[in-house]
Amino acid sequence: MAKSLVVVESPAKANTINKILGKDFVVTSSMGHIMDLPGSKMGIDIENNFEPQYIIIPGKKKTIEGLKKAAKDKDNIFLATDPDREGEAISWHLHNLLEKKKKKIYRIVFHEITKSAIQEAIKHPGGIDINKVDAQQARRILDRLVGYSISPLLWRKVGRGLSAGRVQSVAVRIIVDRENEIRAFASNEYWDIEAELAKKTSLDFARDRENKENSFIAKLDKIDGKKAELENKKQTEDIVIELKNEKYIVSDTKKKEKRKNAQPPFTTSKLQQEAFYKLRFSASKTMRVAQQLYEGLELGEEGNVGLITYMRTDAVRVSKESLEAVRHYVDSKYGKKYLPDVPNKFKDKKRIQDAHEAIRPALPLREPESIRAYLSEDQLKLYTLIWNRFVSSQMAPAVFSLVSVEIKAGRFILKAQGSQQIFAGFSIIYQESEEKNDDKDDSENILPPLEIKEELDLIKLSPNQHFTKPPARFSDASLVKALEEYGIGRPSTYAPIIMTVVARNYVKRKEGYFHPSELGMVVTDLLMKSFPTILDLEFTAKMENELDEIEEGKEKKTSVLKRFYGPFEKELAHAKDNMRKVKGETVKTSDICEKCGKPMVIKWGRLGRFLSCSDFPTCRFAKPIPSGIECPEPGCGGMLIERRSKRGRHFYGCSNYPKCRHISRRLPSPKE
Numbered sequence: 001m002a003k004s005l006v007v008v009e010s011p012a013k014a015n016t017i018n019k020i021l022g023k024d025f026v027v028t029s030s031m032g033h034i035m036d037l038p039g040s041k042m043g044i045d046i047e048n049n050f051e052p053q054y055i056i057i058p059g060k061k062k063t064i065e066g067l068k069k070a071a072k073d074k075d076n077i078f079l080a081t082d083p084d085r086e087g088e089a090i091s092w093h094l095h096n097l098l099e100k101k102k103k104k105i106y107r108i109v110f111h112e113i114t115k116s117a118i119q120e121a122i123k124h125p126g127g128i129d130i131n132k133v134d135a136q137q138a139r140r141i142l143d144r145l146v147g148y149s150i151s152p153l154l155w156r157k158v159g160r161g162l163s164a165g166r167v168q169s170v171a172v173r174i175i176v177d178r179e180n181e182i183r184a185f186a187s188n189e190y191w192d193i194e195a196e197l198a199k200k201t202s203l204d205f206a207r208d209r210e211n212k213e214n215s216f217i218a219k220l221d222k223i224d225g226k227k228a229e230l231e232n233k234k235q236t237e238d239i240v241i242e243l244k245n246e247k248y249i250v251s252d253t254k255k256k257e258k259r260k261n262a263q264p265p266f267t268t269s270k271l272q273q274e275a276f277y278k279l280r281f282s283a284s285k286t287m288r289v290a291q292q293l294y295e296g297l298e299l300g301e302e303g304n305v306g307l308i309t310y311m312r313t314d315a316v317r318v319s320k321e322s323l324e325a326v327r328h329y330v331d332s333k334y335g336k337k338y339l340p341d342v343p344n345k346f347k348d349k350k351r352i353q354d355a356h357e358a359i360r361p362a363l364p365l366r367e368p369e370s371i372r373a374y375l376s377e378d379q380l381k382l383y384t385l386i387w388n389r390f391v392s393s394q395m396a397p398a399v400f401s402l403v404s405v406e407i408k409a410g411r412f413i414l415k416a417q418g419s420q421q422i423f424a425g426f427s428i429i430y431q432e433s434e435e436k437n438d439d440k441d442d443s444e445n446i447l448p449p450l451e452i453k454e455e456l457d458l459i460k461l462s463p464n465q466h467f468t469k470p471p472a473r474f475s476d477a478s479l480v481k482a483l484e485e486y487g488i489g490r491p492s493t494y495a496p497i498i499m500t501v502v503a504r505n506y507v508k509r510k511e512g513y514f515h516p517s518e519l520g521m522v523v524t525d526l527l528m529k530s531f532p533t534i535l536d537l538e539f540t541a542k543m544e545n546e547l548d549e550i551e552e553g554k555e556k557k558t559s560v561l562k563r564f565y566g567p568f569e570k571e572l573a574h575a576k577d578n579m580r581k582v583k584g585e586t587v588k589t590s591d592i593c594e595k596c597g598k599p600m601v602i603k604w605g606r607l608g609r610f611l612s613c614s615d616f617p618t619c620r621f622a623k624p625i626p627s628g629i630e631c632p633e634p635g636c637g638g639m640l641i642e643r644r645s646k647r648g649r650h651f652y653g654c655s656n657y658p659k660c661r662h663i664s665r666r667l668p669s670p671k672e
Contacts, residue, residue, distance in 0.1 A: 002026045004076040006108075007067065007094055009087070013113065016296025016304035017080065020115050021122075028070050030081070034060050035093045037140065042148040050141055050561045054093070064097065071098050077105045078125060083356060084312055084492055085136035085551065092133045112362040113296050113306025135551035138560055142166055142543065145565065146534060149572050150527070158523060158582045161606035167489055168500045169527055170540045174482055175474055175507055176516045176524045185470035191230035192466065193220040193240060195414055196459040197248055197407070199448055214448045215459055218407055218416035228412075236463045239412075246409035248456040254404045258419070259397040262426035264316035264346035265358035265390045268491035269484045271311070274389070276477035277433035279381050280512065283476045283495040287311065289382045290359070299374045306362050307371075308386055312491040313356040316346040318390075322357075325365055326394045338395050338425065346393075360390040392430035399423040403447050407456065418445040473513040487541030505607055518639075519608040522582060530575035533567055586614075587655050589641060595621040602641070602655055609639065625655075636660045 006027040008014050018027035035054045037043035045051040056064065071077055079094050081087035088107075095105050106125030110117040143166050150164035198215040220228045220239070230236045266274070271290065275281040281289070290311035296304040323343055330339045361383070368384040375383060399422040407414040421427075450456075474482065480494045489497055501507045506520030516524070528535045543564070549555035582604045591600035593613040602625065603612045613619040631638040631654040638656035654660040 003074060004078060005071050005074040006078045006080050008080045009082060009090060010295060012292070012304075013295040016113050016306055017118060019303045020113075020118050026070055026074070028067065030067065030090060030094060031060070031063050033057060033086075033090055033093070034064055034067075034097065037144055042144055044141055044144055046145075046565070049558045050145075050565070052137060052141055067094070067098065071103060074103060077103050078122065079105065079107050079128075080110070080121070082312075083109045083111060083310055085132050085139070086492065088129055088132040089136040092128050092130075095128055111356050112309040113294065114362050116363070131553045132551050134557040135547050138550055138557045139547055141561060142564060145561075145568065149568075150531065150534075150575075153572075153575060153579065154523065154526075156581070156583065157526065157579050158519075158604055159606040162519075162523065163504060164523070164527060165500060166534065166543075167493065167540060168497055168504070169524070170488055170535060170537060171479070171483065171497050172501050172506045172516065172520050173524050173528065173535050174479070174486070174537075175501075175514050176521050178471060178474060179516050179521070182470040182473065187467045187469070189232065190466050190468065191233070191236040192228075192464050193230070193236065193243070194218070194462045194464065195220070195243070195248070195409075196462070197416075197456045198459055199450070200455060200457050216416055216418065216447050217445055218405070218414040220412060221406075221415040222413040224411050225413075233463075233465065240461050240463055243409060243412060243461055244458070246412065248407050248409050248414075248458055250405060250450050250452055250454045250456065251408040251413070252406040253450055253452060256402050257422070258400045258402050260400065260425075260427070261397045262344055262393050262395050263389065263430075263432055264344075265318060265360050265393050266386060267314050267316060267358060268312050269314070269480050269494060271359055271386070272480045272494060273477040274385060274433055275382060276475060276512075278385060281378075281382070281476075282498070282509075283480055284499050285378075286382065287495045289378050290386075292379060293383055293386075297374060297379065299371055307366065307383055308362055309358075309360050310356050311359050313358060314348070314491050315356060316348055316358045318357050318360055322360055322363055323394070325363055326391055329365055329391065330395055334395070334428070337423075338428070340394070340396050344394055358390075359386055361387050365391075388430045392426040395426035395428075396423070398425035398427040405447060405450055416445065416447060418447040420446065473515060475513050479514060486537050487544055488537065490544065517608060519606075522604070526579055526582070530579045531568075531571050533571060586612075587638075588614075588657075589655060590653065590657060591641070593619060593621050595619055602639075611641070631656065631660060631662050633660055633662045636662070638662075640664065 002023060002025055004025045006014075006017060006021065006025055008017060008027065008029055009032050011029045011031075014027045014029040018025070021027065034057060036057050037052055038055050043053040043055075045053060077098055079091035081090045081094075091107055095107075099105060107128050108121040108125050110121040146166040146169075147164060151162060154162040154164060195218050196215055197218055220230075220243075222228055223239070230239070268287075272283045272286050275286040276283070290308065293307045294309070294311055296306045299305045327339060327343065365387075368380060368387050371383075372380055400419045401422050402419045403417070405416045407416065472478070476498060479498065483489050483494055483497065501520075502509055502514075505517055506523065508515050508517055524535075533539050543560075546555055546560045550557055550560060585604065587602040589600050589602060589611065591611060592598070593600055593615070596613060596615055596619040598613055598615040598619065600611045601614045602609050603622075604610075607624075610622055610624050612622040616622075625639060625641050629640045629652075630636075631640055633654065636654060636656055638654040638660055640652040640662075641655050652664045654662040
């Protein structure tokens with residue numbers, strides 16, 4: 001009979017560990033948290049040092065009965081929940097639940113679900129890290145204080161069913177701020193001139209459009225010794241005419257070698273960013289698939305195997321064993337020239353928790369191709385990404401030859417730049433991605449051998465018109481990057497933050513990029529005016545640091561909560577009396593109610609603005625505003641809504657009528 005019980009969060013993880021430990025152990029799952037704050041009320045005793053009032057989560061009674069039954073005849077109980085704050089809190093609740101059985105209860109921690117890691121954890125059990133539990137509780141209490149205080153206020157001021165969150169509202173603010181930048185952006189016209197040049201000895205060869213190895217592109221850089229700034233077509237065309245009559249002489253050449261070092265293994269934020277760029281995975285999808293790889297998958301005769309280390313981390317360090325394993329792999333697979341003499345070392349960014357290793361393949365290293373048959377398409381893609389990044393992190397730098405050439409043409413200076421790879425190094429298996437960029441890559445401009453004072457032939461001049469662009473909207477990747485740079489949230493919270501703001505209809509995802517909804521912009525504006533502290537980026541980052549300090553034992557949970565609640569309570573009291581009541585605002589329209597014939601008005605609700613009968617509540621007819629397109633009249637700010645003329649014809653008119661009388665026969669395209 002099994003003597004020990006091991007409790008984890010998920011059935012998949014339980015299944016993997018059960019096959020590792022064998023008959024002396026029973027491994028079962030708590031199915032996540034078993035206790036939480038009540039949903040029907042705040043559940044925080046503010047007067048009693050913010051004591052949380054935990055209850056058994058509805059629907060978990062059967063799970064708890066099963067856990068108690070499983071623990072009844074066991075000598076030892078090992079709590080093996082995830083090695084983070086949430087996992088520690090789950091173990092704490094489990095400990096409180098099962099300690100009445102008077103069993104020996106231990107907390108074990110591991111960062112990869114492999115035989116060696118599990119057995120080592122069993123050999124060296126510990127106890128609950130109460131500082132980590134306090135940090136998790138402090139976050140939960142802070143979020144509850146904010147959410148359950150501000151959300152009812154939004155119900156009264158905007159519409160029932162709305163909600164606010166301490167961190168999520170700040171994330172929406174970041175997206176709204178970017179949208180305001182985009183809308184305020186004034187695009188400016190500018191031009192550049194590209195010259196296709198060739199060595200004199202190869203002019204005929206270069207003119208052959210099928211083969212241009214000896215031609216290259218140079219850009220106009222200076223005019224009369226000053227930076228070239230071309231503002232319009234006329235100015236550019238005049239310079240093109242002048243350039244056609246000049247001689248092109250090489251005035252300077254520079255050549256240098258550049259080394260590009262390998263990147264560290266993935267942290268959570270970097271994995272989410274790269275998975276978006278390379279695989280087009282959302283942050284939540286990345287974490288869902290990563291969880292599957294971590295908890296274990298069936299690999300034929302091997303059974304359930306955990307394939308990666310724990311996927312919520314902000315550290316780039318790796319274990320000594322994994323470092324030795326990957327260096328041996330690089331040496332045997334690619335040879336000595338791809339292996340650095342000493343292991344590559346990487347520095348962590350800013351202040352981190354450093355609770356876990358970087359994300360890497362679990363030991364032993366399994367090549368993606370060797371397990372292709374057992375993984376889904378998404379699992380294989382993400383595992384391959386993690387594998388390639390980890391292996392490349394311990395490879396030699398890529399080496400490039402960089403060439404820059406300066407060409408004089410009368411009073412003009414043109415510049416050409418190019419590069420050529422000398423040694424692939426780590427890039428043979430991995431290249432880091434970036435946001436899409438419309439600019440041409442100079443590294444693709446291969447330059448022929450050129451000598452100073454050498455005269456070149458002009459093949460073609462190309463004037464190009466451009467317009468300055470507004471900042472790009474956030475994607476999953478760039479929003480995660482911004483959250484990390486601002487110090488908002490932590491590795492375990494990035495994906496939930498994004499999921500929440502989309503689910504609340506404050507943000508819409510369009511073609512992979514986030515657009516704030518009209519509701520999101522209005523709610524953000526209200527919160528920024530009434531709760532400037534809560535919506536402040538620096539304040540939110542400071543709170544994250546204080547939560548870290550609770551975990552490190554440098555701060556007390558109660559002290560942090562008291563410092564927060566005093567100023568917050570004052571802002572809340574002021575907002576109750578002074579926050580603008582959008583809910584009561586109406587905008588008259590010329591639309592007629594389809595049920596009673598009374599005029600329709602625009603009102604606010606939890607999903608944004610909508611058309612409602614002016615005779616509400618006697619008549620409850622309502623319908624959505626169909627277009628969602630802003631009025632194109634400068635400074636108006638109204639929305640185009642569908643209307644019907646006296647003759648029954650449909651058209652789109654401004655919601656600010658009669659102040660604004662703009663009409664359109666068809667709906668214009670949304671502004672991007």
